[in-house]
Amino acid sequence: MILHVCCAPDATTAVERLRDEGYEPVLLFFNPNIQPDEEYLKRLEAVRTLSDILNLTLIVENLPVDLWKKEIEEFKDYGEGSIRCFKCIEYRLRFAAWYAKKNNFKAFSTTLTTSPKKNILWIHSIGEKLSKDFNIEYIRRDFRKKDGFKRSVELSKMFGLYRQNYCGCIYSLREKRLGMITR
Template identity: 40%
Template structure:
């Protein structure tokens, strides 16, 4: 049976790609390397969620125990607008390198499952990593199973994160700028609490 290395960003995003790959006849092994997840406690929480999925689904894992947060931040500094490109490159090149070294037949990534990721960018970077390390990249648009995968994750009761991973995405998810706050305040003046504000 052909072996594929599945780069896994987190537990919830693993269900659907794993089912699809197994149905297509692959022997799957997960690979966790995500120094883009901040802070460290959040990183640990997501890894634990993936380990729970691994146990539940009998998915063997390769976990990179290093956490080069400093390398991630240094690569992104002053290029924050390109941070997803840098982030995907760091992670997908690590997956391709590991797959080539461990003689897998191909590699792929759960980043192709999330509707919140830059799908075409992730695909392009994985294709480049494939050429660079001489290991086939398996492409599939796993987003088609978004709803089914989300339902499984919810049912399994594992931790589901609220932001993409890096501190920048955490800010974008929760920070409300003073101007947005003012607009929200004006709206709530017009619509009293309990009214239909959105």
């Protein structure tokens, strides 16, 4: 299966739980939303560290940030948690589902459900729609359940992983700086 990874901390719990179920996830880092470039590289480096520690295969794919911006342009000032995020998540998961299908994986999922900040129903509705569009299984899991987020904090500390303090896009960074978001 392909596991879309939004960041290393969120992947810790997801990988642990999927392995407990008998899956061996292949990580796919596809996050053109992360800006600026230094931040993108920091988060990617943390995912590389995690994949080395846990002996996982990591695939890194990217597209120009302008393509991602086009997707969310109309909603860019709506704030974190708005339809802007729905569009952003859909964009990234669409790529993951497409990639999984194209490369003959049997299923896909995402680490995004580890975060208490994300709208889990949106994520699952997107995953299930893409499952139909691409004729591939969506592994629907709420990784934040049963203290999943707390576990991700513990594991991130244990592995020495970088933990970001804003969601990822330049707009969320601005909102953080303006004090509109606490994390």
